[in-house]
Amino acid sequence: MTIGIVVFPGSNCDRDVRWALEGCVGLPTRFLWHEERDLSGLDAVVIPGGFSYGDYLRCGAIARFAPVLESVRLFAEAGGAVLGICNGFQVLTEMGLLPGALTRNARLHFLCEPTPLSVNPGNCRWLKGYSEAExxxxxxxHGEGRYQCESEQLAELEANGQVVLRYACNPNGSVGDVAGLTNTGGNVLGLMPHPERACDPLTGGLDGLRLLASLSN
Amino acid sequence: MLDPAGEATRAAAARLGVDGVRSLRIGKAIELELEAPDKTTAQGQLELLSDRLFANPVIENWQLELLEKAGEQQQ
Structure with a gap:
């Protein structure tokens, strides 16, 4: 099993994800430069956090047109496991693989802090290791993590069980306290929190480890 | 939809002593030069760009106005 990690100009969590997957979980990884198209041999793809293409225009707006994401779209549509963390979540919404959009935090501050969350794993393949309402x-x-969508869209997401991660103390004004969403197939997960920064007790707890390890079980 | 940067700027307007700013939203203006064989083609290309790249219709509205240059004949 090998996990691909997309690298855009401006990605800055790509190496953290590699460290977490290889060092903490024990899964081999391969970096995917944004101009690559070859995903052969990969079992999952992670779109990491950062500021792809400088976040110019909107977060994820330019990244959406990267050649590697054409392959990632086909991979996801064929049922492949895709994880978008922070900027990766923004990219997934710009691509339309997940609905809605991520906008400027309600109180404008860049937020960098541990955040309590509630997990509703449903059929999400990345969250198999968590129990209901854990x-x-x-x-x-992030500075732009306020999830927005139409109220009808949110009701549909709720009804389908696609709101798999919620803020316990909504820090950024997201509708429905949305911190993470999965698609109807459960193979694509986008989330604003950083599981790769919570894979070792020395650097911020262990609550992210089961997410990154979920595919190897 | 909440525009926190617009709200912060509106609050600053009051601190400057200008009361009565009832709403203030901040958006983007994009200037571009486009070569196209005719106006209809140009309009189509600009609509595509606006809808698929410049704006995210989930969170942003856009409008496109074609301005005639002074003295130029409309085709």
Missing amino acids: AIVLPIA
């Missing part, structure tokens, strides 16, 4: 803590680090 309370966990993961770090967030």
Whole structure:
């Protein structure tokens, strides 16, 4: 099993994800430069956090047109496991693989802090290791994490069980306390918190480890 | 939809002593030069760009106005 990690100009959590997957979980990884198209041999793809293409225009707006994401779209549509963390979640919404959009935090501050969350794993493949309504803590680090969508869309997401991660103390004004969403197939997960920063007790707890380890079980 | 940067700027307007700013939203203006064989083609290309790249219709509205240059004949 090998996990691909997308690298855009401006990605800055790609190496953290590699450290967590290889060092903490024990899964081999391969970096995917944004101009690559070859995903052969990969069992999952992670779109990491950072500031892809400088976040110019909107977060994720330019990244959406990267050649590697054409392959990632086909991979996801064929049922492949795709994880978007922070900027990766923003990219997934810009691509339309997940609905809605992520906007400027309600009080404008860049938020960098541990955040209590509630997990509703449903059919999400990345969250198999968590129990229903489990309370966990993961770090967030974002200026534009306020999830927005139409109220009808939110009702549909809720009804389908796609709101798999919720803020216990909504820090950024997201509708429905949305911190993470999965698609109807459960193979794509986008979340604003950083599970790769919570894979070792020395650097922020262990609550992210089961998420990154979920595919190897 | 809440525009926190607009709200912060509105609050600053009051601190400057300008009361009565009832709403203030901050958006983007994009200037571009486009070569196209005719106006209809140009309009189509600009609509595509606006809808698929410049704006995210989930959170942003856009409008496109074609301005005639002074003295130029409309085709």
